[in-house]
Amino acid sequence: MEMSVRARIRAGDPDTFGSLFDDYARAVYNHAFRLTGDWSTAEDVLSLTFLEAWRLRETVDPDGGSLRPWLLGIATNTARNTRRAARRHEAAVSRLPRAEALPDFAEGLVSRIDDAAQVAALRAALSLLRRPEREVVALCVWSGLDYATAAQALGIPVGTVRSRLSRARKKLHKYAGTGLPAENGNSHPGRGQAEGDRIPAVRRTQEETR
Template structure:
């Protein structure tokens, strides 16, 4: 299949998409991407994979590590662009507007507490640790595949994953404790 993809075989690329689009989408969501934008990340990942298909190594097993490595780079680029956009907006003169509180209300719904705590804890991890955690735990890549996706040694993946798990456990506990103390009525907490 690798040689067919490298040669530009659209049927092989369609099979690649059908077999791995869901894994790329899950990786995007668990990387902290807005679920509504996850499909954009999938599209950009496969567009980039098509563009750089000739750089695909001719030997190897699963193509998922290659795709998740591309997805990780797409997510990095999107975050950089979003940060530049926020910085540009901060330089604009302030307007008298009423903030939109809808996201805050949704975030405080009881059903979303654990998801919000997990996402907040994931975002608090160092980028390198978060990427390894997402690839190994959520995308279920083994150490070697995650190392290939990120272009780092296997030992680096192991140490980052260990550090991420330890830090994530502590961050999740802190976040859950914080979200449990949301006032319901004056003087009461849920």
């Protein structure tokens, strides 16, 4: 009998793990960018997520469907740890003598400006939320996970996801007017909605719908 993808991942099959990266790297990268608002940091989170996924491969449930929620859960924790490390680094740098500012001659950023500006505006609104609320918005609204799958990704009860997302919606509607879809009893937030009702996704691709 042929082994399932999950069984091959658990067994550490490198070809299967390579295919996993090909299938979900863009979805993980987009999720990381939405959480961090920085292209370079998102690239770091992407790399660290798959390193951590390899380390945790034996914890994959043998039964189940897509491994995307599992990867997004790892990416969420990785982004969280990366932010902590960045804050420690910034605190250390702030104690150093200031160096003379040099002009930035970086090229090739034009195609990123619009997306970065859009996400910066959204992150400004999301800064009103507590970190756990931002994470459920990223998973349920941006990445389209249902409550149960988001709960599995974050390792928390389904009811906690519901309450966090409900609080997030109320805060964003009150303070930012972001256009998050209101609660309507749908157990699959982010699905079956008109495109205009969603927070715009950055670099949305077919991989994210898997």
